[in-house]
Amino acid sequence: MALAATGPLLEVDHLEKHYGGVRAVDGISFTVERGSITGLIGPNGAGKSTALAMIGGFVQPSGGRIRFDGVDITGMAMHARARIGLVRTFQMARVFGNLTTLENLLVAAPRQRGERAAGVVGGRRAWRSQEKELVSEAQAMLETFSMAQKANDLAGTLSGGQKRAVEIMRALMMQPKLLLLDEPMAGLSPSLSRHLEDVLLKLADGGLSLLLVEHELETVDKLCGKVVVMAQGKVLSEGRMSELRLSREVQDAYVIG
Template sequence: MANALDEQAPPSLPGGVAVVGRGGAGGSAPLLRVEHLVKHYGGVRAVDGVSFTVAAGTITGLIGPNGAGKSTVLSVVSGFTPPTGGRIWFDGRDVTGLPMHRLARTGLVRTFQLARVFGGLTTLENLLVAAPRQRGLSPLGVLGGRFVWGAEERRLVERARALLRRFGMASKADDYARTLSGGQKRAVEIMRCMMMRPRLLLLDEPMAGLSPRLVVELEQILVELRDEGLALLVVEHELETVDRLCATVVAMAHGRVIAEGTMADLRTRREVQDSYVVG
């Protein structure tokens, strides 16, 4: 198993392979199930009865025209904002209404449409601040003192450096994040999510603003992460990318799911063509 990023994988993630059996019979239960999800902002029905699933170890696409409600789905599913109605199950557990930090601990993590980095910290530090400290408050951590902390910190730094190498950003480790390009900041945000060891990563337009070369590189990285067991739900306007990455695609318009299938299927569907100019 050559995944340097999972050297500390918890028992529930043997060898970096996503748990498909936990909470589901024989691994066939979806990792994420969203049912009749509703989010209203005042009179705006941003999400209006959305249901879909994401299988473990797959990349699912979420497409639709501007204002369809895609980012709002990510916000609600990730616990960034509570739903007005509906239910969310993650790994067989009802997680509806749990706040973002609790969901992150269970392995469900998102990025934002506009990348958020700490400009006054270095790239490496941006990754380290995201890492969950496992021993900070435990009796072992207290008794172990600096020795335990030192070992843990070292592992976190190793993990962060492995991510930086994977994303081709090792040479930027000590640069302040504010000096990075838009694409590099986006990569930092994704790496910061990976420091949390997610089992499901929600990405909001990861390819936006990237050069064609970087799009290809990021696609490659996402496929590798999937092959190592990570499930991804990707909101993306770049439909060629969706076609290449996503086994299943959910199409939204006006806060609702209007079609679901492969990207090739969706291109032929009248309701998708009508609401969304499929390229």
């Protein structure tokens, strides 16, 4: 199958979402390039979460188009987006509290992969080796996030920050090309935030693209190449964080917001 490996990974084209009279997102356009960490910032109520929810397929747009990897995905269901490599996490971490941390990771992805790789051809033995592979993948992921020692703890007993990490790991088990993150640092201790920053940078080095909504501008500065600034449903500006800091428009939006 021919893959569209050129052009931006994500193209958002005049995207809109109206709730009654509220223009939560009011015709935004921007791109996420392959292998980049792109930031989406702006004051509270700017429309960032709504934009991310539309890109992830959780909210249907009122207008505009979304293209991912060269394909128009505007009307595509969330699980179908995940299958082609577009995965989102939620602003509030969602984990299965009565499963262990490791089990939370294992239930995130294995089925489709199992069917694809093992299903018909290899029978039960292939299933088992597939499962072993997934377990070692999950364990490696836990190591990366410094959570190996929590593998067998019930996820319900983890701290808020650790649950957040589990949610991100679950998303990564789906092997996304683009991961959408809505304020991943919110509520994390400073040391956990720094650690998550390092992990995200490492993942980006490995070729993962990220679209990151983040309130903490230090984090945005450290992680993001291009940053898109939203205010009142519109894109106000875009550029590198160092340039945006100097922009009067951006400063005003933050003070007013």
